Amino acid sequence: MTNPPQTPAAETPAGVIRTLRELPRSAIVLLLGIALNRMGSFVALFLILYLTGLGYSPAQAGFVVSFFGVGSIVGTFAGGSATGKYGARTVIIWSMLLCSLAIGALTVVTALVPLLAVSFAAGAFGQMYRPAAMTMLADLTPPQRLVTTSAAGRFGLNLGAAIGPLLGVWLAAAFSYQVVFLVNALTDLLFALIVLLVIPAATPHRASDHPTTGNRAAEAPAPAPKDTARYKDLLGDRRYLLFLAGMFITAVAEAQYHSTLPLEVQQRGYPTALYGALVAINGALVILVELPLTPFIQRFPMRTTVATGCLLLGVGLSLFGLPFGPWIFILGAVVWTLGEIISAPSIGAYPALAAPAPILRSRYIGALSTCQAAGWALGPTIGTALFEYVGGAVWVMCAALGVLAYLGMRAGVREPVLP
The missing domain is CATH 1.20.1250.20 (MFS general substrate transporter like domains)
Structure with a gap:
């Protein structure tokens, strides 16, 4: 009598250190870039304080912030389509570049209607990279290791979320909210440059590794045909x-x-x-x-x-x-x-x-x-x-x-x- 085949639930998953050690360099660089980007993301935290400091009422400031939220929803949806059409690396680079420009514009735009447009753009481009980054990680990571890699990505995000507000508060107190947003823009620009210079242009799908x-x-x-x-x-x-x-x-x-x-x-x-x-x-x-x-x-x-x-x-x-x-x-x-x-x-x-x-x-x-x-x-x-x-x-x-x-x-x- 033969033993039944072992199910995935019974397999022993690789440990954290082994998983990270065996990941390709591109995946490690991407994880570090995601953490860096999260550490420097200040707009959602400080936008309403910046706007009320400009003289807008809380209701007006909340309206602008809501456009940032709507842009975030649109950006995540569009990011999935853009990644399938243009590739994850391209989407990450362009979304971070455009997000950097939009956040930089927040430091000079003061009229309400342009602020609505710039806030929407910052939210959309700031979130468009997320489906692209997760798609790239899935392409670079063996399926058996993807849950642990996802946890490693969340570790970086949470660490960045813990450090980021403290850094933002210090920048706002020592300088101004304009400096806070400029640092945010520079962080996005740095993330785009890291992906452009370090991660290879081709990260092909590994169909043979794809699970069922x-x-x-x-x-x-x-499965849908590639072009449709x-x-x-x-x-x-x-x-x-x-x-x-x-x-x-x-x-x-x-x-x-x-x-x-x-x-x-x-x-x-x-x-x-x-x-x-x-x-x-x-x-x-x-x-x-x-x-x-x-x-x-x-x-x-x-x-x-x-x-x-x-x-x-x-x-x-x-x-x-x-x-x-x-x-x-x-x-x-x-x-x-x-x-x-x-x-x-x-x-x-x-x-x-x-x-x-x-x-x-x-x-x-x-x-x-x-x-x-x-x-x-x-x-x-x-x-x-x-x-x-x-x-x-x-x-x-x-x-x-x-x-x-x-x-x-x-x-x-x-x-x-x-x-």
């Missing part, structure tokens, strides 16, 4: 659409931590420092724990990690609505962060693994980024409205969204069959 998924022929559309790949090719992949729906509602819930949570802390009579501590707990745990823990998490089926993580994220956020002392906020932050740690690396890798052909990777990745951006943009509006008119209903909503996301992910995520 169980029962794929019955569950997903046939479109976002509409996703519409026949109903399970991936469930995954996207789960990501959208998860993003709506997750957005509450930076929009509604500070209001909840304030309404309970706690100092603002408590909110800062909660955000710090989230950032510190993700930076310190996620990457080392990812090889262990990979031992479980991807469907399980993605669904369970989304559920824990919603449940953790819902704890903020319970009428207990400050400790409930800390517990909620830990549970919410645990959900993020469990699910996020797999979520980052899944679109490239789910695409039925390499030519569709950028569309699958772009669709994920667009749904996340839309959820993060819409979430604050929904959450703050519920908080104002129905009180604690916003935290009940988070729990419900966590359950819905869990069900959607359980039904939508295929288990990749890796070579």
Whole structure:
């Protein structure tokens, strides 16, 4: 009697150090470039303060910032199409160059209508590189290592997100917001130059390495011809659409931590420092724990990690609505962060693994980024409205969204069959 073939869930994933050591130089350079770019991204953090300092009302400043958010959604969607048509390297270079120009223009444009246009452009070009970067990483990384590589990318992003605000505050205090934006523009320009000078012009798709998924022929559309790949090719992949729906509602819930949570802390009579501590707990745990823990998490089926993580994220956020002392906020932050740690690396890798052909990777990745951006943009509006008119209903909503996301992910995520 022969032993059954080993499933991917039972295989021992490579460790973090081995994975990074065996990545091609282009992938390492790209990961470092992404981290550098995130560290120097200041516009979303300081734009509203800059605009009110120019004399605009909070409502007018918020209107300009909303154009930045809309541009971010459009940029992620367009980035997927542009990557499939022109290639990831080209899209990264041009999006960062154009983003650098748009952010630089923010330092000299003062009239409202031009500010709306420049803000939209900064948001769009600033996010267009994301599907391209993830597509390039998928092309450069063996499928078995993609989840760990995704976690390494998130490590760089989170480290940059932790350092960036401190650097931005120092620049604003020591110089001005114009200097803050110029540094942002120079960082984008540097990222473009790194990709142009260090990463080779050709990073071909490795079709032989591309995984398939169980029962794929019955569950997903046939690969589109190379010259006709479109976002509409996703519409026949109903399970991936469930995954996207789960990501959208998860993003709506997750957005509450930076929009509604500070209001909840304030309404309970706690100092603002408590909110800062909660955000710090989230950032510190993700930076310190996620990457080392990812090889262990990979031992479980991807469907399980993605669904369970989304559920824990919603449940953790819902704890903020319970009428207990400050400790409930800390517990909620830990549970919410645990959900993020469990699910996020797999979520980052899944679109490239789910695409039925390499030519569709950028569309699958772009669709994920667009749904996340839309959820993060819409979430604050929904959450703050519920908080104002129905009180604690916003935290009940988070729990419900966590359950819905869990069900959607359980039904939508295929288990990749890796070579």
